[in-house]
Amino acid sequence: MTIGSEEELEQLKAAGRVVARTLKAMGEALEPGITTRELDEIGRKMLEDAGARSAPQLTYDFPGATCISVGPDVAHGIPGDRVVQAGDLINIDVSAELDGFFGDTGASFAVPPVSKRVERLCRDGRRALWTGIRAVRPGASLGEPGRQIEAFARKNGYSLVRNLASHGVGASLHEEPTEIPTWHERRERRQITEGLVFTLEPFLSLGADWVEDANDDGWTLRPPGGEATVQYEHTLVATRNGPIVVTLAD
Numbered sequence: 001m002t003i004g005s006e007e008e009l010e011q012l013k014a015a016g017r018v019v020a021r022t023l024k025a026m027g028e029a030l031e032p033g034i035t036t037r038e039l040d041e042i043g044r045k046m047l048e049d050a051g052a053r054s055a056p057q058l059t060y061d062f063p064g065a066t067c068i069s070v071g072p073d074v075a076h077g078i079p080g081d082r083v084v085q086a087g088d089l090i091n092i093d094v095s096a097e098l099d100g101f102f103g104d105t106g107a108s109f110a111v112p113p114v115s116k117r118v119e120r121l122c123r124d125g126r127r128a129l130w131t132g133i134r135a136v137r138p139g140a141s142l143g144e145p146g147r148q149i150e151a152f153a154r155k156n157g158y159s160l161v162r163n164l165a166s167h168g169v170g171a172s173l174h175e176e177p178t179e180i181p182t183w184h185e186r187r188e189r190r191q192i193t194e195g196l197v198f199t200l201e202p203f204l205s206l207g208a209d210w211v212e213d214a215n216d217d218g219w220t221l222r223p224p225g226g227e228a229t230v231q232y233e234h235t236l237v238a239t240r241n242g243p244i245v246v247t248l249a250d
Contacts, residue, residue, distance in 0.1 A: 001170025003195040003237055008101075009244070012170060012197065015052070015103035016235055016246030019094045022046040024249040026066070026094070027109050032086045036068040039092070040079035047096050055095035055102055055173040062219070067093040067106075072226035074203060074211055075164060076219040087114055089122075091231050095173055104169050104199050105247035108230035117206070118228055121158075125204045125230035128152050132182065132200045133236060136192060136243040143188030146181040149202045153183075161203035161211055161229060164221070169235055170197035192238045201233035 003009050022043050029042050044065035047054055056062035062078075069077030071089035084090065093106035108125060110118050131152045132145035141147075153160050166180035177190055182202035203211075208223030223229055237244040 001168060001175060001197040002193060003170075003197060009237065011099055011101045012103070012235075012237070013246045015096065015098040015101040016105070016248070017103075017250065018047065018050045018052045018098055019096050019103040019105045020247045020249040021050075022066075022096070023092060023094045023105050023107060026092050027107065030084060030090060030109050030111060032084055032111060034084050036070065036077070036079040036082045036084070039068055039084075040064050040066050043092075043094060050098065052096040052098040055097055055104065058097055059173045067091075069093075069220065071228060073214050073220050073222045074161070074229045074231060075221040078217060078219055084111060086111055089114070089118060089228055089230070093231075093233065097173075100171070102169050102171070102173050103247055104173065104233065104235050106201060106231055106233035108232065121204065121206060121228055121230055124156055124158065125202070125232050128158075128202050128204050129200060129232040129234065132202060133234065133243055133245065136200075136236060136238050138192055138194040138196075138238050138240055140192050141188060142177060142180055142190040142192055143185050144192075145200055146188070147184045149182050150184040153202075153204060159205045159207050159209045161205055161223070162209050164201075164203050164211060164231075166199045166201050168196070168198045194238065194240060196238045197235065199233055199235050201231055203229055203231045205229035
């Protein structure tokens with residue numbers, strides 16, 4: 001989607017606020033003993049109360065309102081009877097439609113106590129995302145955020161998952177431009193245009209560069225070696241005055 005008016009931008013921001021607040025509330029509720037289904041119900045209720053619809057359910061008939069992945073799973077986990085344990089590394093991905101506009105956000109949470117290495121991974125996952133966001137500007141290559149993210153990852157001793165990419169969003173959950181790399185892709189020739197709406201969502205890992213089906217459920221993804229991996233995601237709009245991040249909680 002390309003934003004064409006201030007009204008469209010405000011509608012996109014409204015959708016972004018809903019998913020950001022939902023993600024924040026789910027993260028605050030995360031504690032040992034809660035099941036991923038109970039956590040998902042918190043997200044479902046918040047979306048419904050805001051008049052929003054779960055995007056993965058709406059678009060793909062996903063069997064949950066949100067995606068909740070318990071490590072070593074990293075993406076598209078189905079909420080269920082899994083009980084959260086101390087030491088778990090959990091990814092929550094929230095996307096929703098509100099009045100025809102879609103917002104998409106996600107974050108990884110380490111349930112204490114965890115190792116210093118995992119704490120640093122989470123901290124640096126957030127830093128990697130913002131390194132990419134700061135590289136967004138109209139006229140730049142669509143691959144520039146990924147180039148900056150990979151430089152950060154290499155400098156700090158991490159790998160990046162390369163078969164999960166960012167994507168256009170706004171009028172639908174996944175739209176053009178598709179397969180936006182969050183790593184350095186030399187063949188990327190597309191440009192960032194004024195008003196372009198897309199996600200950035202690098203998967204920073206302690207060694208993994210690939211994920212595959214984990215449970216034969218058609219959804220859940222996991223590194224073959226089970227390496228700890230985090231994902232942080234925002235929806236943003238490219239403007240001449242810098243990127244506008246629409247999925248920030250109040």
